[in-house]
Amino acid sequence: KFAMVAPDVQIDDGKGTILISSEEGETEGNNPRKLSDFAIRNGSRLQADDFLQDYTLLINVLHSEDLEKDVEFEVVGDAPERVGPKPSEPASKNISNGSDDGAQPSTSTG
Numbered sequence: 001k002f003a004m005v006a007p008d009v010q011i012d013d014g015k016g017t018i019l020i021s022s023e024e025g026e027t028e029g030n031n032p033r034k035l036s037d038f039a040i041r042n043g044s045r046l047q048a049d050d051f052l053q054d055y056t057l058l059i060n061v062l063h064s065e066d067l068e069k070d071v072e073f074e075v076v077g078d079a080p081e082r083v084g085p086k087p088s089e090p091a092s093k094n095i096s097n098g099s100d101d102g103a104q105p106s107t108s109t110g
Contacts (some may be wrong), residue, residue: 001075002057004050010047012058022051035061089103 006046019038021027030038040046042063049056060077067074 001046004048004055005052007048007050009046009048012039012047019046020048 007020008018008022009020011017011019017038019030020029035041035044040061042061044061045058046059046061048059064074
């Protein structure tokens with residue numbers, strides 16, 4: 001849902017319990033487990049980091065009985081419009097020696 005490439009997800013409880021690791025094989029045993037197995041319930045917070053994209057999310061977990069049929073979860077809140085590296089600034093055109101007044105470098109020999 002958040003377009004993360006290599007996420008690390010931990011419980012934001014000061015203990016640093018890692019739920020998902022970007023290191024292959026480190027947390028695969030957690031995949032079949034439920035959030036409740038980690039004492040995550042209504043009001044818990046998770047921190048998700050994607051180092052490759054310089055992208056961090058704080059996730060507040062809220063329990064709801066009002067989801068539509070066959071919907072397991074819903075993302076609500078301020079999601080970024082674009083995820084990934086920020087685009088580089090466009091290069092200014094026709095600038096010589098840090099000046100844009102049209103002056104050309106000296107070509108004299110001496």
